[in-house]
Amino acid sequence: MRLQSKIIFITTPVVVIFILAIGAISFSMLQEATVEKATGNTRSFLNTTTGNVQVLYDTATKDIELFSNSNLLENYLLTTDEEVRYTLLQPTIIRLFSSYQKANPNYYEIRILLPDGYEDTRVVLTDLPNITEEEGETEIFQAMRRTDNDLFTRIYRNPDNGKISLLISKKMLLRDPNLNPISSPKTLRGYLVVTIDLNFIDKKITEAVDEYGTTFLLLDRAGNIFFQSGTEPVLSPLPGKFLQEAMDHMKGESTFTVADKTHSFLVLSSNVNDSLLMLAKIPKNHLYAASYRLGLAVTFTTICAIVIFSALLFYLGKKFIVKPVILLRNAATELGHGNLNISIDQSADDEIGELARSFMEMRNNLQQSHEQIKRLAYHDFLTGLPNRVMFLDFFTRVVENARRHTRSCALMFIDLDNFKRINDTLGHNLGDDLLRQLARRLQETIRKSDFISISSIDKDPDMIARLGGDEFTVLLTSIRDQNDAAIVARRLLLALAEPFMLDSHEVFITISIGITVFPHDATNEEDLIKNADIAMYHAKEKGKNNFQYYSNTMNAEALERLTLEGELRWAVERNEFIVHYQPQVDAKTKEIVGLEALVRWIHPVKGMIPPNNFIPVAEESGLIVPIGSWVMKTAVRQIRDWQQQGVPVVPISINLSSPQFQSKEIYNIITSILNSTGVPRKYLKVELTESILLNAEEEAINMLHDIKKTGVEICLDDFGTGYSSLNYLKRFPIDVLKIDRSFVMNITSDPKDAEICSAIIALAKCLNLYVVAEGVEGRDQYEFLRDKDCDCIQGFYFYRPMPAEDIEKLLIALKKPQKEAMEVH
Amino acid sequence: MKVTVLKESLALLFFILAALPCNITGIGTASATEESENQLQLLNWSEYFDPEVLAEFKEKFGITVTETYYETDEIRNEILFSTNGTGYDLILSNGSSIASYARHGWLAPIVEKDIPNLRHVSRKWRTSFPESEKYGVPFLWGTLGIAYRTDRTTKPVTSWLDLFKPEEAVQGKIIMIKDSRDLVGMALKALGYSVNSTDNRELEEAKQLLLAQKPAVKTYSYVTLGENSSMVSGDAFMSMIYNGDALVLQQHDKKIDFVLPREGCMLWCDFFVIPASSKKKELACKFLNFIHEPAIMARLAQFASYATTNTAAEKLLPREFRDDHNIYPTKEILEKSETYTDLPPRVAKKYNDIFNLVIQ
Known part of the structure; x- marks a missing residue:
């Protein structure tokens, strides 16, 4: 029998008997009174x-x-x-x-x-x-x-x-x-x-x-x-x-x-x-007729009372006993099914409340045990890293997410080179110690590399796990391209350049890394793991202390980039770069009103390498910072030289890359160059892209304001390609807006682009910004922009980027009437 | 015969006093004994006896006659009944009661030699009722007829039925004598029967006649006689009445006429009787002898306007008195008229029952 039934079974007879008794007593009393009244009147008549x-x-x-x-x-x-x-x-x-x-x-x-x-x-x-x-x-x-x-x-x-x-x-x-x-x-x-x-x-x-x-x-x-x-x-x-x-x-x-x-x-x-x-x-029958009516009323009242009391008892029983018990039962069932997050009301101060508190205490204990078990089950005892079980679990989820969001992810298999030898020579205890230190160092490296894919907000965190022995895996949950994995791999290799201290022994170790990329290499977890393993063995075969992609093309690209990076280092040291300038003309007068400084790499063997081919490598490798500084110094000195030579000068814009901006040295560099050369601030402008601003921290923004305060103007480059948030225009001290070449390119063929350009120009005008359109290659484009009130035009239609000597001539020539200048062009 | 009608309430009071056991008897006896020897107690109708005659009698013989009055024959009977016939020296009684009184032993016989003037009294009247000669001394006689207001009736009254089945004009204006013999007797007479009928059927008819008349009757009593009489004032238009009383009323209002109905009427005669219990029978005889002196009797008859039984006195009466047919009815009427005779007891009871029923 259910508890509810029991309560009804027990209480209803009591209520019914009680109320029936009251009903019966009142009926009999009322009847007596009626009969007494009747007989009383009759008796009194009789007596009279x-x-x-x-x-x-x-x-x-x-x-x-x-x-x-x-x-x-x-x-x-x-x-x-x-x-x-x-x-x-x-x-x-x-x-x-x-x-x-x-x-x-x-x-x-x-x-x-x-x-x-x-x-x-x-x-x-x-x-x-x-x-x-x-x-x-x-x-x-x-x-x-x-x-x-x-x-x-x-x-x-x-x-x-x-x-x-x-x-x-x-x-x-x-x-x-x-x-x-x-x-x-x-x-x-x-x-x-x-x-x-x-x-x-x-x-x-x-x-x-x-x-x-x-x-x-x-x-x-x-x-x-x-x-x-x-x-x-x-x-x-x-x-x-x-x-x-x-x-x-x-x-x-x-x-x-x-x-x-x-x-x-x-x-x-x-x-x-x-x-x-x-x-x-x-x-x-007549005498009792009245009392029968009365009896009917009493019966009705009694029944009503029984119904009401029963319903009340039923309700109260349900509310105060059955329902809490059912809740407890359900909670216990839930708990039995492993749901530890359940919570039940413990406020009642009766036995059921005590039971609820005991239950919750039990739940808490269970939860603690459960977490402990989970930790034991999902984490590596030695390093504290997630273990194979957790890794596989997590990996399945990451692949699923990547598939859903059509993203790429990369899996790396890491194996310690010659670990057996270390174990044998130093003993297992130190071996374990080494594994712990290695795990920590790998973890730190991964954490530092996070910025690579930082743009994805909803991505899972990258993970490093120990599968067992000297085997580790790194899971990059969201990568932009395969190269990201190479970058991380390279850093991991670099991180082991420092020796480990094992019981006062300095120990150098190396690792071999195998990389596989989803969805390029495989689309399910098993194949990916297998590929990573294969790639890792490739790395071993290639002489250890390196990484290998599962795919050969990727390996080739990676090799090429690696080569380029190495050459780029050399280029910085040997100063194989030169700076070209592209003039910017006033849209109305066509006078040269500014120059954009553009870096060029003159490779000793390959000749001039276009910026697109080496700038990304420079950025990834951090070489962009010295390169950028060099460009800045070179450009500022050029102005100073021109001034000293009496060449009429115009402001020069210099691009700032993300690593430069984030190094926070840029302000010092700018001020020190300007101070050392004595070039007025107005001749220097800096260009930043939207993506730099996107990830800018508060500190960087403050620095931007500082730069601005020196009098150096700030240009927002590539406007329209990124998020193009109007908020930037408000938050950052922008002076110049540069419309991205991709809009300008189709300005005469695509009405939408034309509209966008018009809108950007109008917007800039409203905000009192100076508008520069780049990539203008035709007359139509120029005229359209001019008609739309664009301030300044940059592009092949007027000038290509040119060496300093050519610019110098051009600037001197400009002293002559505009007409002649056009003829020179 | 002159009658003063007392109010019924007074009668009732009297009756109740009489009904009280012994007291009245005691008082009556005491008063009689306390009075002087020269006093006579007379039970009589009121205003019937000339007071001057009483004064003369006192002057002549030194005897005071004290009158006690009764309203009807039945009240007199009650008075006597309550005292068992004692307390009086002389009683004026109707003729028909004498035999009953005598049978009751209440009366003393009349000794002729004690009343020499009896010789003037008509033998006819002396023997007119049972035992009347032995125990009674006749006084005046008369008839019972109808007095009515000639101006209030549509036609002259000639029959008893004019009274018992009255015309519309006199409804509720009739006065009937409150006496069983008179009421039942005249009803019988109206129906053409004897006033002394013993026939149950006749009596039943008489009863029905009386009951039928009852709604038209203003009152069962005796009409008052003075200036304030209801017959004079117009409150009553018709009444049973003794002839002499009608003559008294006529003196007040000439519109009142008296008639002796054609069916005949009742002849009555009053007698003086001497109770056996009286201690002054001698004085009583002296008084009776005095009133039957012809000159005295003539005065008494004229006083009361009734005919006398004394033939010597009759001769002394004025002519118009003697020729008045209301006082001396015609021979024709007299032939149709009757006197009351003693009824068999259970018939008398019947009369009583009828009377009682009617007057209620």
Whole structure:
């Protein structure tokens, strides 16, 4: 059973029983109250009516006593002579009785019956027909005569008017006045009979209506019903069984239940006197109807309460117990599946909260263990470098990324040359030490080389790993071309030029490197690894301490570059470079307004080598720095010479390469050259490319500002080819914008390029920049640019780069009218 | 016969006092004994007896006659009933009651030699009622007829039925005597039966006639006689009335006429009787003898406007008095008229029942 089910299973019966109990108790109390109210009203009516009847009896009894004490009546009854009685005396008696009736109209018939039952005197309120004057044989007279008491009362149906009436009579026992008034016996002279109208009781009972359909009955002990309320027919006399039950319960007031064939009744009884009683018969179904309605309401309320409480319990149980437990369970499952990053709420201050805290503690311990295991599993114990497992894992990911981004990456296999010998001679401990130091040095070298591919922001970091023994791998995750790998390889080889200190021994070691390039050599990891291995063996075969590409063409190129680099070193030392100048003309006047200094390498064997062929090598190898400085010195001195010779001079622009810029010496170089030559600042301009600025650090930018402050103007070269961020224009102290030749080239054929040029010029004008267009080779291009308000034109259309002597002549010639200059050209 | 009608409430009060056991008897006895020897207690109708005659009698014999009045015959009966016939020296009674009183032993026989003037009294009247000769001394006689306002009826009244089945104009303006014999008897007479009928069917008819008349009746009582009489004021238009009283009313308003209905009427005669319990029978006889002096009797008859039983006195009456047919009815009427006779007891009871029913 689930926890939720258990909670419901346990709590619901408790709630249900509790609420049912409350419902049952309230129902029973309400029912009791209803029944009490009903029976209370009925009882009070019963008692009142009983009281009325009793008062009637009492009054009648007292009245008849009073009437019978009348001297007149006694005299009348003692008069035996009928003639005297009826002629003389009876009117008096009639008047007497009439006066009684006036006082109490309920006494609608007052009579004197003689002992033989003859109706001697009858006084009635209305002309009530008299059935008979001879009452002697009537049942009621017989009963009157039989009774031992002087007083006789009976409720009966008066045959004269058919009405239920109370008859009360008194035996008139009188002494003969002619005899001894003390000793003579009293003789019966007649009966004084009063018949009393029970109208008001009749009315009271028959009209009694309550909401329960109660039947009120006035009856005698023989079961004769005199008055009855309601329309329900009741047998008269009352069935013996019912009466018997009623009698059995008769003790003053009582309440009991009787049932006939169809209904059950609550019966309230009340004793009027020895012969009369009153009953109230309340049909139980009606009596309880109200409480049934009540019961319905209670049931409804109870059910609602159960539903609400159950739902509440369900909700609370779910919220505070089940849900946290489920969360814990899910977390445990997650943990079991190895997800250690899960976190669960530990704020609860109950047992579940404690459980959650224990769980989290367990998770933390597990995580620590896990990391330890991972480190052990993925890292080399000796060097701390990633091991084979991690390398393979990472390599798969890198290849995948490279494939997705159509990038290249390179894998190098590095093997220590003659490591076995070292191990053997120095021992394994020192061997291990050597491996540790080697690993560290390789790592540092790789880290320093990072800048090579720094432009890729989203690339994975390069990795160096130890596969085992003396085998290492380097993974360059993103390279621009195959040469990058050669550069790194060369640096690694160079890094081992310094000896390692092993227990006071200086040890020189070399390595062999095999390189393979994705996707050039292979497109899956296995082949790449295999290729790298093969390449590494090639390197061993080539005499160790070198690197080899898997591809032969790459090896050839690498060799060529290596050769070039070597020659370039020589060229710097032997000063095989010269500087050419290309004039820049004012677009309007066509006057020469500036020169761009361009370096040329005059190879002793190969002749002049174009800048494109050696500048990249110079940059990679760092030779560009001395070359650049040389160009700068040469150009500045040229100006000074021209000034001294009286040649009219124009400013010269000198290109600054990235390594120059980053060496941070450039400012010092510029200022020292200018100071030493005394050439005014305005004659020197420096040109930077967008890519230099792109990676410029804050320090470099500050330096740029410093240069600017000296008065040297700064040109942004190749504008439009790189990122061409407008932000540069804001951030850097630019004076001149040079539109790249690639735009100018198609300016007349490609409307888009034309638009771009127009836009750049317009933009520069807005920013108060001086615009130079380079690579202008035709008249159309020139005119277009001129029309677009370009300031300055550089290109073959006007001048090619020329040696200083030619420029000198040109500048001198320019002193002559412009027209002649054009002719010279 | 002159009658003063007391208010019913007074009667009732009296009745209740009478009903109290012993007291009245005691007081009555005490008062009688305390009075001087020369005093006579007379139970009588009110305004029936000329006070001057009483004054003369006192002057002549030194005997004071003190009157106690009753309103109806039945009240007189009650008074006597409550005292068992004691407390009085003289009682004026209607003729039909004498036999009952005598049977009750309440009366003393009349000794002729004690009242010499009895010789003037008509034998016819002396013997007109059972036991009247033995126990009674006749006084005045009269009839019972109808008084009515001639200006209020559409036609002259001639029949008892004009009273019992009255025309629209007099509805609610009728006064009927509150007496069982008079009410039932005249109803019987109206129906053409004897006033002494014992026939149940006739009595039942009479009862129905009376009950049918009841809504038209203003009151069951005796009409007042003075200037303020309802007949004079117009509150009542028609009434049963004794002939002499009608004559008194006529003196106040000539528009009031008296008629003896064509069916005949009831003849009555009042008698003086002497209770057996009286200690002053001698004085009583002296008084009776005095009033039957013809000259005295003539004055008494004229005072009350009724015919006298004393033939000698009759001769002394003025002619117009003697010729008044309202006082001395015609022979024709007299032939149709009756006196009340004793009824069998249970018939009397029947009369009582009817009367009681009607006056309620």
